[in-house]
Amino acid sequence: MQLKNDLLLRAARGEKVERTPVWLMRQAGRILPEYRAVRNSVSGFIELAQTPALAAEVTIQPVDLLGVDAAIIFSDILVIPEAMGLPYEMIEKRGPRFPNTVASAADLKNLRVADGVNDLSYVIEAIKISKKALNGRVPLIGFAGAPWTIFAYMVEGSGSKTFSKSRAMLYQDPELAEELLEMITQSTINYLKAQIAAGADIVQLFDSWAGILPPDHYKKFSLKYISRICDAITEVPVTVFAKGAFFAREEMAKLNCETIGLDWNMGIQESRRLIGEGKTLQGNLDPAALYGSDSEVEAATKRMLDQFGTGRHIANLGHGVYPDINPEKVKVFINTVKEYSSKLRA
Numbered sequence: 001m002q003l004k005n006d007l008l009l010r011a012a013r014g015e016k017v018e019r020t021p022v023w024l025m026r027q028a029g030r031i032l033p034e035y036r037a038v039r040n041s042v043s044g045f046i047e048l049a050q051t052p053a054l055a056a057e058v059t060i061q062p063v064d065l066l067g068v069d070a071a072i073i074f075s076d077i078l079v080i081p082e083a084m085g086l087p088y089e090m091i092e093k094r095g096p097r098f099p100n101t102v103a104s105a106a107d108l109k110n111l112r113v114a115d116g117v118n119d120l121s122y123v124i125e126a127i128k129i130s131k132k133a134l135n136g137r138v139p140l141i142g143f144a145g146a147p148w149t150i151f152a153y154m155v156e157g158s159g160s161k162t163f164s165k166s167r168a169m170l171y172q173d174p175e176l177a178e179e180l181l182e183m184i185t186q187s188t189i190n191y192l193k194a195q196i197a198a199g200a201d202i203v204q205l206f207d208s209w210a211g212i213l214p215p216d217h218y219k220k221f222s223l224k225y226i227s228r229i230c231d232a233i234t235e236v237p238v239t240v241f242a243k244g245a246f247f248a249r250e251e252m253a254k255l256n257c258e259t260i261g262l263d264w265n266m267g268i269q270e271s272r273r274l275i276g277e278g279k280t281l282q283g284n285l286d287p288a289a290l291y292g293s294d295s296e297v298e299a300a301t302k303r304m305l306d307q308f309g310t311g312r313h314i315a316n317l318g319h320g321v322y323p324d325i326n327p328e329k330v331k332v333f334i335n336t337v338k339e340y341s342s343k344l345r346a
């Protein structure tokens with residue numbers, strides 16, 4: 001199926017675009033009242049994610065209601081641990097929790113490499129329904145957590161300020177850590193390939209806890225596995241977003257990926273200098289800028305676009321949109337990108 005709007009894919013590949021494409025990390029299922037209505041019709045996040053018709057419905061909402069240039073499949077990065085044999089719960093207002101965690105080699109024996117097709121069939125089905133319903137309007141983004149971030153949840157059992165259990169394992173039992181990271185990496189490759197076969201047009205890796213590692217550990221326990229995933233995914237463009245990994249930008253330029261996500265602490269011109277011209281950059285407005293007035297949102301968005309210039313860029317926030325942001329402010333951000341970047345690129 002030919003896409004009617006393929007700006008995101010062209011920008012990712014470094015081809016010419018009439019204007020800068022724009023979407024928001026975590027646009028599906030956070031800020032829209034229309035999402036909450038669907039969410040309240042089921043028992044919780046997990047049931048919603050596991051009901052393909054509803055997952056597809058909330059995937060498409062931001063395209064209809066906000067005018068973004070891409071849809072991102074409604075799911076979570078934690079479906080991979082579950083498919084490997086470590087189920088999670090979503091605790092209302094608190095976040096994910098794993099009743100069982102990985103602490104020893106014996107715990108690894110209970111895990112398997114996910115095949116991505118059968119054990120995550122509900123995501124694959126949701127992608128197929130979403131593609132049909134999108135009918136080529138915009139590309140569909142598939143995604144997964146980066147191995148280090150998934151590892152951190154599997155060892156820690158929940159989010160954490162310090163991730164000291166998962167970071168301790170890197171010092172105390174690096175072989176065990178590497179064995180688990182290997183299993184996650186293989187599962188992620190299988191899963192992303194299944195998403196692509198089902199219709200995902202581009203895929204993004206979220207390394208949300210990149211910033212908690214020192215540079216040497218980041219290279220050894222995260223980038224190494226991200227690099228393997230980038231090498232394995234040859235079918236569609238790949239985006240790597242590593243929150244807080246400012247120290248790794250030069251290393252990341254060597255990844256076999258098309259796009260690198262910037263968080264809002266990373267200087268735009270400095271990032272371009274460190275990464276070079278060979279990658280598209282994605283980001284990076286401060287998510288909190290959307291708490292400002294309409295004219296402040298507009299001004300901040302224009303400042304961001306001026307700094308990225310007319311080079312390879314996909315507009316986004318520097319992390320996921322915050323749940324209490326007014327969708328009208330998101331529209332100001334999106335419309336400003338569309339109008340102002342058209343002028344810049346004319």
Ligand SMILES: Cc1c2[nH]c(c1CCC(=O)O)Cc1[nH]c(c(CCC(=O)O)c1C)Cc1[nH]c(c(CCC(=O)O)c1C)Cc1[nH]c(c(C)c1CCC(=O)O)C2
Pocket residue numbers: 024025026027028029030039044045072073074075076077078090092094095096143159206208243320
């Ligand atoms: C770290 C991480 C997680 N999940 C994800 C990340 C990486 C991105 C990031 O750094 O923010 C990624 C994610 N999670 C979700 C998506 C859906 C698609 C999208 O909108 O981008 C995506 C891309 C749905 C979700 N994932 C979750 C919800 C809220 C659950 C609900 O509706 O009750 C949704 C819509 C729950 C979740 N899932 C996770 C947490 C910490 C939480 C609780 C807090 C929160 O809402 O973010 C783990």
